[in-house]
Amino acid sequence: MNSRTTTFLKLAALAGVLAFPAFGSEFYAELIAKVLILAIFAMSLDLLVGFTGLVSFGHAAYFGIAAYAVALLTPKYDPASLWLALPASVLAAAVAAFLIGLFVLRTKGIYFIMVTLAFAQMAYYVFHDTPVGGGSDGIYLNFKPDAAIAGWAPFDLNEPHHLYYFVVGAMLFVYALLKLVLRSPFGRVLVGIRSNEHRMLSLGYATFRYKLAAFTLAGGLAGLAGFLYAVLFGFVTPEYLSWHKSGDVLLMVILGGMGNLVGAIAGAVALVGLQEIFTGLTKHWQLLMGLTIVAAVLFMPGGMAATPARILARINGGKTNE
Amino acid sequence: MDFVSFLIQVLNSLQYGLLLFLVASGLTLVFGIMGIINLAHGSFYMVGAYLAFALTSLTGNLMLAIALGLPLAFVFGAILEWALFSHLYKRDHLEQVLLTYGLILIFEELRSLAVGDEVHGVTIPELFSASIPLSDNLSYPVYRLVISVVCLALAGGLYWLIQKTRLGMMIRAGSHDRDMVKALGIDINLLYRTVFALGVALAALAGMLAAPISSVYPGMGSSVLIISFVIVVIGGVGSVWGALVAALVIGFADTFGKVLLPDLAGLMVYLVMAVVLLWRPEGIFKKA
Amino acid sequence: MSEVLLAAEGMTRRFGGLTANQNVNIALERGVLHALLGPNGAGKSTCINMLSGDLPPSEGTIRFKGEDITGLTAYQRSRIGIGRSYQRTNIFPKFTVLENCRLAAQSRKPRPWSLLTDALRMPDAVERARAAIAEAGLAGREERVAGTMSHGEQRQLEIAMVLATDAEVLLLDEPLAGMGSEESAQMVTLLNRLKTTRAILLVEHDMDAVFAVSDRITVMVNGQVLESGSPEQIRNSPDVQQAYLGHEAEHE
Numbered sequence: 001m002n003s004r005t006t007t008f009l010k011l012a013a014l015a016g017v018l019a020f021p022a023f024g025s026e027f028y029a030e031l032i033a034k035v036l037i038l039a040i041f042a043m044s045l046d047l048l049v050g051f052t053g054l055v056s057f058g059h060a061a062y063f064g065i066a067a068y069a070v071a072l073l074t075p076k077y078d079p080a081s082l083w084l085a086l087p088a089s090v091l092a093a094a095v096a097a098f099l100i101g102l103f104v105l106r107t108k109g110i111y112f113i114m115v116t117l118a119f120a121q122m123a124y125y126v127f128h129d130t131p132v133g134g135g136s137d138g139i140y141l142n143f144k145p146d147a148a149i150a151g152w153a154p155f156d157l158n159e160p161h162h163l164y165y166f167v168v169g170a171m172l173f174v175y176a177l178l179k180l181v182l183r184s185p186f187g188r189v190l191v192g193i194r195s196n197e198h199r200m201l202s203l204g205y206a207t208f209r210y211k212l213a214a215f216t217l218a219g220g221l222a223g224l225a226g227f228l229y230a231v232l233f234g235f236v237t238p239e240y241l242s243w244h245k246s247g248d249v250l251l252m253v254i255l256g257g258m259g260n261l262v263g264a265i266a267g268a269v270a271l272v273g274l275q276e277i278f279t280g281l282t283k284h285w286q287l288l289m290g291l292t293i294v295a296a297v298l299f300m301p302g303g304m305a306a307t308p309a310r311i312l313a314r315i316n317g318g319k320t321n322e
Numbered sequence: 323m324d325f326v327s328f329l330i331q332v333l334n335s336l337q338y339g340l341l342l343f344l345v346a347s348g349l350t351l352v353f354g355i356m357g358i359i360n361l362a363h364g365s366f367y368m369v370g371a372y373l374a375f376a377l378t379s380l381t382g383n384l385m386l387a388i389a390l391g392l393p394l395a396f397v398f399g400a401i402l403e404w405a406l407f408s409h410l411y412k413r414d415h416l417e418q419v420l421l422t423y424g425l426i427l428i429f430e431e432l433r434s435l436a437v438g439d440e441v442h443g444v445t446i447p448e449l450f451s452a453s454i455p456l457s458d459n460l461s462y463p464v465y466r467l468v469i470s471v472v473c474l475a476l477a478g479g480l481y482w483l484i485q486k487t488r489l490g491m492m493i494r495a496g497s498h499d500r501d502m503v504k505a506l507g508i509d510i511n512l513l514y515r516t517v518f519a520l521g522v523a524l525a526a527l528a529g530m531l532a533a534p535i536s537s538v539y540p541g542m543g544s545s546v547l548i549i550s551f552v553i554v555v556i557g558g559v560g561s562v563w564g565a566l567v568a569a570l571v572i573g574f575a576d577t578f579g580k581v582l583l584p585d586l587a588g589l590m591v592y593l594v595m596a597v598v599l600l601w602r603p604e605g606i607f608k609k610a
Numbered sequence: 611m612s613e614v615l616l617a618a619e620g621m622t623r624r625f626g627g628l629t630a631n632q633n634v635n636i637a638l639e640r641g642v643l644h645a646l647l648g649p650n651g652a653g654k655s656t657c658i659n660m661l662s663g664d665l666p667p668s669e670g671t672i673r674f675k676g677e678d679i680t681g682l683t684a685y686q687r688s689r690i691g692i693g694r695s696y697q698r699t700n701i702f703p704k705f706t707v708l709e710n711c712r713l714a715a716q717s718r719k720p721r722p723w724s725l726l727t728d729a730l731r732m733p734d735a736v737e738r739a740r741a742a743i744a745e746a747g748l749a750g751r752e753e754r755v756a757g758t759m760s761h762g763e764q765r766q767l768e769i770a771m772v773l774a775t776d777a778e779v780l781l782l783d784e785p786l787a788g789m790g791s792e793e794s795a796q797m798v799t800l801l802n803r804l805k806t807t808r809a810i811l812l813v814e815h816d817m818d819a820v821f822a823v824s825d826r827i828t829v830m831v832n833g834q835v836l837e838s839g840s841p842e843q844i845r846n847s848p849d850v851q852q853a854y855l856g857h858e859a860e861h862e
Contacts, residue, residue, distance in 0.1 A: 049416075055415070055416060055419075057419070103596060103599075103600060106599075106600070106603050107599060107603045107604075108603075109415070110353075110359060110415060110555075110559060111555060111559075111599065111603060111604060111605075113359070113415070113419070114551050114552070114554075114555040115555070115595070115596070115599055117548070117551070118552060118555075118592045118595045118596060119592065119596065121548060121588075121592050122589050122592040122593065122596070124588075125586075125587075125588030125589045125592070126589065128588060129585060129586065129587060129588045129589070130585050130586070180725055180726060181725055183728050183729060183730075184724060184725045184726065184727055184728070184729055185716055185720060185721050185722060185724065185727060185729040185732065185735075186722040186723075186725060187729070188709075188712075188713060188716065188729040189713070189716070189720070189722070192702060192705075192713050195702040195703070195704060195705065196700065196701070196702055198700070199696075199700050199701070199702065200713075201683075201684045201685045201688075202662065202664070202684050202685070202688055202693075202694055202696075202700075203685075203688055203713065203714045203717045203771065203775055204685050204686075204688030204689045204717040204718070204775060205685055205717050205720065206685050207685070210722065213722070243544075243548060247419075247423050250416075250419070250420075251420065251423070254416055254417075254420055258416075284431045284434060284435055286427040286428075286430060286431045287427065287428055287431035287432065287435070289424070289427050290424040290425065290426070290427030290428035290431065291424070291428060292424070293420060293421065293423065293424030293427070294406070294421055294424040294425060294428065296420075296424075297413070297417050297420050297421040297424070298406075298409060298421070
């Protein structure tokens with residue numbers, strides 16, 4: 001695809017998303033909001049997996065920690081202030097990522113995969129086994145955060161449309177932020193680390209600090225996704241931190257094609273879309289999901305994302321592009 | 323804690339740790355020799371447990387069920403290696419993670435389709451159904467001791483297999499240097515298939531042995547999978563002896579964690595892992 | 611006498627029971643191309659790895675401009691002006707030549723917090739990268755993808771990357787390995803030009819090249835320095851002839 005076609009497709013998709021609430025049903029608006037939140041989640045992981053070369057298998061921890069943070073910050077009979085709850089939740093996830101990153105970034109390769117998983121499991125059991133967040137039953141978020149500043153409310157998250165556009169805005173913000181980050185000197189170093197960390201060290205880069213910063217940023221953005229998810233659905237369970245959730249988001253990144261922000265978004269669309277289609281077909285939808293994944297790996301090396309791009313490239317006769 | 327309860331917890335720790343070793347040993351071998359991350363390894367444990375349930379219902383005896391189930395599991399493993407895993411050796415870790423993650427979903431749903439989602443019990447063979455009284459009101463079930471003894475015997479057998487046999491020589495060579503195995507003129511495909519099938523059989527056996535005490539339930543593979551990974555990583559990827567030591571450490575940490583810090587029981591295992599990896603980022607028995 | 615930039619005193623490295631380097635003394639001076647010779651397994655790689663910070667020494671002191679830097683890591687040494695190239699080509703194969711060198715140059719002023727800056731438009735880093743590329747003889751090839759270039763060009767790129775970091779000390783691990791005679795000759799010219807303002811340590815197998823360009827030669831055998839001196843001195847040393855050069859020296 002040449003870049004003009006890509007830009008056109010991106011804008012068309014954005015226009016569709018923006019216009020949707022005016023025409024579509026509330027059910028599908030919520031589904032789109034869910035996809036967009038998971039797209040944020042997937043993009044945050046892609047910063048690690050696709051751009052820095054850090055395969056984290058515990059990214060759900062930061063998603064879940066922020067989700068619990070907003071639930072715990074919300075009083076029982078009152079809404080919390082959005083302007084307090086949102087930064088606090090994101091910060092909680094980022095701080096957790098920073099502290100865990102201090103440990104896990106000492107390991108490499110398969111050990112890194114497993115240690116990130118282990119720390120996520122620890123976080124999972126904290127919420128699962130202790131009464132902090134209602135134990136294994138989880139916790140309800142009785143009120144969505146209040147956007148009022150000194151009595152004036154620019155929007156109201158209880159309004160489905162307002163919440164929808166808030167999520168769209170958050171997704172665009174994360175996309176733009178990551179685009180900037182990846183273009184900046186910092187982002188170039190991350191990509192260099194993925195390509196050849198040893199050489200980056202010998203060129204004078206303190207790669208550990210860069211990786212830690214990336215891990216913290218990715219954790220914070222996963223936290224933003226977790227915050228929005230909790231607000232959208234109104235409850236939080238330990239399953240938000242489970243390794244299945246970490247596996248799902250990794251799946252989105254890989255299916256979408258690593259190291260490609262739009263791919264991460266496409267991966268989220270594909271995964272949720274497949275889930276919706278398969279659950280409509282059978283109670284045993286996970287079987288179809290599993291078969292799809294196995295087939296994708298066996299017959300489409302390079303990820304599903306490479307396939308449509310290849311087809312489109314043939315149609316356009318141009319080179320592939322993000 | 324008085325001495326008798328302490329003794330019981332020690333025996334439980336040993337039994338749990340040794341059972342985990344059966345699962346983890348196969349995982350670490352497949353890891354170390356073929357370089358494959360197999361998330362579906364926990365499913366083999368689940369398959370074993372359900373095989374024990376089905377075959378016990380059929381034959382009326384768990385021991386008979388194991389005798390029948392073990393070769394079935396081995397053949398199942400060999401077929402799986404031939405059909406799927408042999409295509410994964412040259413793929414990167416991420417694709418392996420992805421494919422085997424898909425396999426977990428498939429195995430779980432096939433299990434659900436075949437036997438449903440109910441929890442099933444498996445009766446302990448009459449021969450081992452007694453308990454040994456340890457004090458006035460505390461006793462220890464013979465069957466748990468049997469599990470420990472069987473697992474210990476298997477660990478010994480594995481030691482013999484790896485240290486003293488030709489297959490073991492190939493395994494040791496393979497986990498050290500893949501090219502050397504080829505240079506020695508060993509049929510690498512056959513070696514891989516055998517090791518993989520052996521791993522599947524060991525995991526399934528663990529599931530069969532555990533079936534009467536843990537009962538048979540959906541998702542039982544997942545929990546054991548993650549713990550086994552922890553063991554493999556703590557022990558050092560590819561090291562069977564590392565896996566044995568790590569499995570026992572985890573057995574004790576988990577069992578005593580549940581007794582001493584019930585609120586944080588789930589955490590203990592991962593805490594141990596974090597501490598070990600801080601001390602040795604590549605496991606206790608890191609391969610040079 | 612010229613200025614000593616990097617010096618090792620009593621540098622020793624043990625791996626378990628094996629002593630890979632024993633009591634090695636070496637001094638690199640500005641304007642001097644210092645070659646490190648020795649048969650395989652003599653400890654040349656261990657030596658260069660300790661100088662660059664890739665490997666901590668078991669004993670001994672390493673000084674840069676008189677200051678003790680033994681405890682500094684590889685990236686810290688790079689920051690103060692010690693650059694190295696690798697025996698096996700160690701570049702970013704998927705990046706362009708310019709990006710390889712630009713990343714190297716960026717490391718001098720990393721500015722990780724300026725997230726709004728477009729890295730490709732940081733003038734100082736880009737300029738320094740272009741200058742390094744030109745100095746290494748790769749001008750005109752800035753936009754080539756590094757991994758698609760010839761082996762010789764990739765070796766040149768290795769050096770360009772070190773130059774882009776403004777290194778005063780160049781630790782070059784077999785820069786001539788695998789090069790054809792024409793490429794070798796170009797590289798030798800390049801090295802001669804580079805040494806005027808820098809100190810260079812050259813680990814090399816290629817005898818002819820070593821004697822052609824080096825001002826000083828240190829010969830290592832079995833982890834120890836056998837002899838150190840001018841090329842003439844080394845050529846005529848009976849110890850060196852016996853231990854290493856063998857009949858090759860008689861040839862000349």
